[in-house]
Amino acid sequence: METTKSARKYDAGEVGSDLSEQIKAATKDSHIRAENTQLMLSYQKGQITLPQYKVLLCSLYEIYKVLEEEMDRNSSHPAVAPIYFPQELARVESLERDLEHFFGSDWRKRVIVPAATHRYGQRLRKIGKESPELLVAHAYTRYLGDLSGGQVLGKITQKSLGLSSKDGLAFFSFPGVTSPNRFKQLYRSRMNSIELTEQQRAAMLEEAVAAFEHNIQVFDDLQKMLSVTTETVHQSEVNAVKTSMFPSSPIMQFTVGLCVALTTIGMGLYAL
Numbered sequence: 001m002e003t004t005k006s007a008r009k010y011d012a013g014e015v016g017s018d019l020s021e022q023i024k025a026a027t028k029d030s031h032i033r034a035e036n037t038q039l040m041l042s043y044q045k046g047q048i049t050l051p052q053y054k055v056l057l058c059s060l061y062e063i064y065k066v067l068e069e070e071m072d073r074n075s076s077h078p079a080v081a082p083i084y085f086p087q088e089l090a091r092v093e094s095l096e097r098d099l100e101h102f103f104g105s106d107w108r109k110r111v112i113v114p115a116a117t118h119r120y121g122q123r124l125r126k127i128g129k130e131s132p133e134l135l136v137a138h139a140y141t142r143y144l145g146d147l148s149g150g151q152v153l154g155k156i157t158q159k160s161l162g163l164s165s166k167d168g169l170a171f172f173s174f175p176g177v178t179s180p181n182r183f184k185q186l187y188r189s190r191m192n193s194i195e196l197t198e199q200q201r202a203a204m205l206e207e208a209v210a211a212f213e214h215n216i217q218v219f220d221d222l223q224k225m226l227s228v229t230t231e232t233v234h235q236s237e238v239n240a241v242k243t244s245m246f247p248s249s250p251i252m253q254f255t256v257g258l259c260v261a262l263t264t265i266g267m268g269l270y271a272l
């Protein structure tokens with residue numbers, strides 16, 4: 001949740017020339033929209049369920065796998081190098097541990113992601129090849145988010161899922177970062193040191209808004225995926241009840257029909 005103080009500052013148009021300030025201002029509305037997706041609202045109400053958390057982990061894994069592959073490949077690019085912190089930030093290994101915890105050793109076969117996650121991955125691949133400087137916008141959106149609200153979400157996950165240990169929560173833990181606030185300051189100063197043309201800067205701000213949009217679409221798709229699964233389970237339960245109450249074979253249907261007819265006639269005769 002953004003602070004009222006920072007909201008006022010940006011509303012008053014007092015954004016300086018630093019990339020870190022500009023990117024925060026440019027994505028302020030997107031951040032509010034991301035916080036207000038159904039999935040994030042469930043989170044904030046402490047109502048995250050295990051199926052929700054499991055599908056979220058699958059998508060985060062796919063996203064970070066591509067993001068970190070592209071960051072590694074472009075690690076010496078002049079825009080990427082200043083914000084390249086694999087030791088402190090890399091998430092793929094922690095996500096692998098969490099997935100193994102929840103899905104078992106064959107977790108790789110069980111990772112399912114919606115279309116929005118594929119689109120997000122495709123975008124990351126494209127900019128990794130064509131304009132690596134834009135990876136900064138994506139790294140900012142995910143890593144600074146994980147070091148901010150993400151820290152609270154970790155505690156909520158543990159409580160909501162009733163997990164007694166840290167097993168399954170590696171994603172939220174950054175052992176290489178002693179103070180998230182100090183690290184975020186360092187990250188921002190590194191972002192501000194990146195040299196960009198006006199055109200590249202504008203493209204960067206646009207890409208950060210797009211990065212938030214990709215996250216919002218992933219959350220929305222996950223929510224839809226879960227409601228379809230729940231509805232399917234519910235529908236098959238209804239069908240199971242229908243099947244058990246109404247015999248499906250024609251002979252059985254005829255027999256039941258005959259019994260009902262005879263009972264009705266019998267009751268009619270009795271009434272007379």
Ligand code: HEM
Pocket residue numbers: 001002003006020023024031034035040041043044140141142144145146148149150152212215
């Ligand atoms: C339940 C949902 C969320 C909550 C409660 C939350 C909360 C927060 C909080 C408290 C901050 C610190 C603000 C500050 O220092 O001024 C923050 C920053 C941030 N959040 Fe979130 N957030 C949520 C979701 C998201 C999502 C989904 C993303 C993107 C995928 C995201 C990306 C960021 C980023 C990039 C920052 C750093 C802003 C900056 O300092 O430049 N957040 N968030």
